Amino acid sequence: MRRDLFTPDHDEFRTLVRDFVHARIVPEYPAWEKAGIMPREIFTEMGDLGLLGFALPEQYGGAGMRDYRYNVVLQEEAARALVTLGTVRTQLDVILPYFLEYADEAQRARWFPGLAAGRLLTAIAMTEPGTGSDLAGMRTTAIRDGDDYLLNGAKTFITGGANADLVIVVARTSTDPDNRRAGLTLLVVEDGMPGFTRGRMLEKMGCKVQDTMELAFDNVRVPQANRLGEEGRAFGYLGHNLPQERMTVAVGSVAQARAAIAATVDYVKQRKAFGTPVASFQNTKFELAAMSAEVEAAQAMADRAVRELIDGELSAADAARVKLFCTEVQGRVVDRCLQLFGGYGYMMEYPIARLYTDARVARIYAGTSEVMKLLIARDLGL
The missing domain is CATH 1.20.140.10 (Butyryl-CoA Dehydrogenase, subunit A, domain 3)
Structure with missing residues (x-):
């Protein structure tokens, strides 16, 4: 049936995506499935083509177009070719909105150019063993220590965790017995921070090319400059x-x-x-x-x-x-x-x-x- 969702600009973007998917993803996809991960260079190539930065401001290398229809086109063209781009989808559709909404100017200058270029990869760590959809029940904690937070806890089912340079971690910074939803905070953990370790790659029934990890945080010192938004407002x-x-x-x-x-x-x-x-x-x-x-x-x-x-x-x-x-x-x-x-x-x-x-x-x-x-x-x- 006729669809009236897209404009000629989206159609032009669709052609670019379709050509890239058929040239670079379809031939190598079986090997990626066996490896259980998409190689980093694919993100870089997508960044060079402007496929990752269309929602980011132009001054940071993006296109400045926060139009979700471009995300839709990317998914539809991957599906048409009988492949999936799960890790890319998570980065663009799930994680990037947090950076766009809550990053301050200093954080934007630090992270946005790398995000647009596909040279900084991301993950978001919400789910914990035993919590599932109960976000208010998470037990990962972040305790203030001077200008830093000391982060402790474990996360599971983390899409993109293997390659992530920046991991948005949802942690409890305070407790309110009358409101379980209060006191959660978003902290950005960077690759290489002492105490941040990646566990095993989880073997899944499907979505084989989408790496899924366990992550652990043992007294990870996260500076307040890496907090997204206000403390206690994460829910x-x-x-x-x-x-x-x-x-x-x-x-x-x-x-x-x-x-x-x-x-x-x-x-x-x-x-x-x-x-x-x-x-x-x-x-x-x-x-x-x-x-x-x-x-x-x-x-x-x-x-x-x-x-x-x-x-x-x-x-x-x-x-x-x-x-x-x-x-x-x-x-x-x-x-x-x-x-x-x-x-x-x-x-x-x-x-x-x-x-x-x-x-x-x-x-x-x-x-x-x-x-x-x-x-x-x-x-x-x-």
Whole structure:
């Protein structure tokens, strides 16, 4: 169906992204999956092309365009090529907004040029063993010591943790027995700070090219100059960016579901069973037709929400609705597509197997489907 979300500038950017993905990412992607990480030089190349700095101010090497549609294009073109850019997506869509909103002038001068150039890589450390979606329950602490904070704790499931030069750590700087959400602070830990160590690379079911780490902090001395925003205000900061984070997951889910359908249509036209193409069977036609209708509905919902996000009008509840619907559609579509591949769909040499394993986490990270339902129910007055 016709989409009216993008302008000619976005279309031109799409061509640039598509060419880069096919030239530099698709040929090397299998090797990156085996290694479990994207090489740093890819970020540098993306920075040189201006793919990482479009939201950053021009004086720091960016394009000065805080338009989320460019992020959407990047995801859609990766999905079209049957690859994912999870670590890039996390840096641009999840982490960069914190720097843009809360970095002071000195911090901008220190970090923004490297972020725009792809020479400073980032991660955000929220999740702790045993806390999951309960951000208010985190136990990592940062105690004032003169002009510094002494940071202690452990984080897990940290995307991009292996390559990160800057890690935004959410830590508890004070405790209020009447308000669990108060007293959280954002601190930027830099690579090489004494006491900051990276643990094991976690072996995941899917998203193999997206490095995921455990991080530990043992009396890491973090200067106050590395604090993002005000002390004790982090819970509000995190909530402010959650709608975009959840939209990022939803956009990727729709794009990957659409890619799964395209790959399946190609396959069933070529694959024969009982002497005839699988595409000629009524069940195949009906399954793909139903999936196509679902994806178009999800696309319309996501596009509308992207517009509201750009206009600053997307509510937390509506972002939850979009994430819930789009990720559930992705799960159903990719599963049914894999079924049409038959036994070959279970083989990792076929892209549908990767799309299947990659899809499962979409209903978990950035808030589980169950958390999304709680937010929606609360919006309904329940």
